[in-house]
Amino acid sequence: MKLFGSMFAVALTVATITGCGREQQVTGIFVSEALNTMVQTEAQFGDIALGSDPWEVVVCQIPQDTTDPIFDSNDVRLNLSSGDIVAKLDPVIAYFSRWSHGQYQPNFTAVNGVSISAEEKSDLCVERALDQASPTTRGVMVIANAQHSESAVGGWGRPGSPCEKNCSAQATRRAVYIGAADFMPFWTGNPPLDLVEHEMGHALDWPHSSTSVDNFGNGVYDSDIDVMSNSAAPRDVNVDIRNAPGPLGINLYLSHWLNDNNVALLENGTTSFDLVATSTDLAVDGLRLVLVPLDNSTVVSVELLQASGDNRHLLDDRVVIHQIESAGETGFERRQTVLDADLQSGESWSGGKVNISVKQLKTNNSVTTARIEVRIAS
Ligand SMILES: [Zn+2]
Structure with a gap:
């Protein structure tokens, strides 16, 4: 009960x-x-945060001449497949297993990539990944193969529309989207995963926290004690840490x-x-x-x-x-x-x-x- x-x-x-x-x-x-x-x-x-949660992982190809201002103007592109990304997500599964005491397990599967044209926005990556998702998939995680600009958000996540049973991502539009930055070669195969964990938190319907009620909606992530605020706080103390702080x-x-x-x-x-x-x-x-x-x-x-x-x-x-x-x-x-x-x-x-x-x-x-x-x- x-x-x-x-x-x-x-x-x-x-x-x-x-x-x-x-x-x-x-x-x-x-x-x-x-x-x-x-x-x-x-x-x-419903049971969005319980049991095995099937996610599809999708890389989105961003053209060199993209006009979406969310992307950095450099022409560097991530050279990883969806399977390569999935292989790096084990610490995310372990993080949620720890905090849910084994009651929640995201289950990541690599699927075919998607792409957008130079005139299209990054959100269309997610729409295409959702449209191609298998009916049993409950969420799609899209990694753009281009980095976001310094001033843009690193990514976003959403639980999708309310749904209690047999919730297909195709119907609910539950998704996580992140830029390429954390998976670039700079990290030598050891990516920080705190942003992925933060966006997965949104996909569980978790809100941000902050030190002042006035900060809501202003993109202020200034609490070091919550994955849903400054998720990078552990790395700020020790550069070798990869996970986010725990959830509230x-x-x-x-x-x-x-x-x-x-x-x-x-x-x-x-x-x-x-x-x-x-x-x-x-x-x-x-x-x-x-x-x-x-x-x-x-x-x-x-x-x-x-x-x-x-x-x-x-x-x-x-x-x-x-x-x-x-x-x-x-x-x-x-x-x-x-x-x-x-x-x-x-x-x-x-x-x-x-x-x-x-x-x-x-x-x-x-x-x-x-x-x-x-x-x-x-
Ligand atoms: Zn957030």
């Missing part, structure tokens, strides 16, 4: 809330319109990659609890994500990031807090804003009626735990 299946109410059991050295069992019925809206929005996409807990949760007992909603009073890191193996019991509703469209999220694996660029384990606001018709439009990107032991964050304190951060047997106290004024 998946959590929050009901349209009307959220029934939630907080398995073990530990406080004052003794264990309390807390059970309750909670209602959060904001969270229900987010869950229902994702329900439109809210995206893991809405993708059904956490268990019911890993998530709690707090509505009032003072509560102490232990969080384990979002990357912790699901065999380890414990909360990964705590949500506090602010109003009918907004919740505050609290999670623990461990500075290891895909998040090792963070250097310190930390508690992070976001404001999650449902907006629009899809998850892509959800507004995920950093409220605190690095809360350490002894520090607190306060906003409106909510106060969140980190009482302790410790690691035992390689499992990092944060003791948190949330106070919600009535």
Whole structure:
């Protein structure tokens, strides 16, 4: 059973809330319109983030005299086949396997390339790849064989139109498109894959995050703690890292990659609890994500990031807090804003009626735990 299946109410059991050295069992019925809206929005996409997800990988030939300003004016072209690209995507499969705890696996297949004429735009590469896709393919990943200009975006991704069952990319138009830059010979066969992972995130209906709500729609990717913001942040710290940072807990949760007992909603009073890191193996019991509703469209999220694996660029384990606001018709439009990107032991964050304190951060047997106290004024 998946959590929050009901349209009307959220029934939630907080398995073990530990406080004052003794264990309390807390059970309750909670209602959060904001969270229900987010869950229902994702329900439109069925099992888009679960199971084996068949993708076709397509190289698009861009003519030397292309007039699309998205491309750099140089005449260098990528000399790789779709099969060559697929052979480099194993770390992407491993990344999603890690974060979904084995519940989601993109399955990339190389297919025939497509091309556009000098007068046509890059978007037509994607339209042609979608038109030729086999009926069982759920998404197409198109790599242009030309690099984008410095000022252009590196790529884009979309989940396509809502679809619950037997979702063919031909019908939904689900796609990822990226320029050639990350696959050029400069990378000596070891391409950065953070952009691919970011665009695949959009194909799972994940939105951007940023440090200010004013940044939405302005192409500001300034949060180093989320694949859906500055996906290159790990490379900025260590040039040898190839993957993006991990996804935020809210995206893991809405993708059904956490268990019911890993998530709690707090509505009032003072509560102490232990969080384990979002990357912790699901065999380890414990909360990964705590949500506090602010109003009918907004919740505050609290999670623990461990500075290891895909998040090792963070250097310190930390508690992070976001404001999650449902907006629009899809998850892509959800507004995920950093409220605190690095809360350490002894520090607190306060906003409106909510106060969140980190009482302790410790690691035992390689499992990092944060003791948190949330106070919600009535
Ligand atoms: Zn993006």
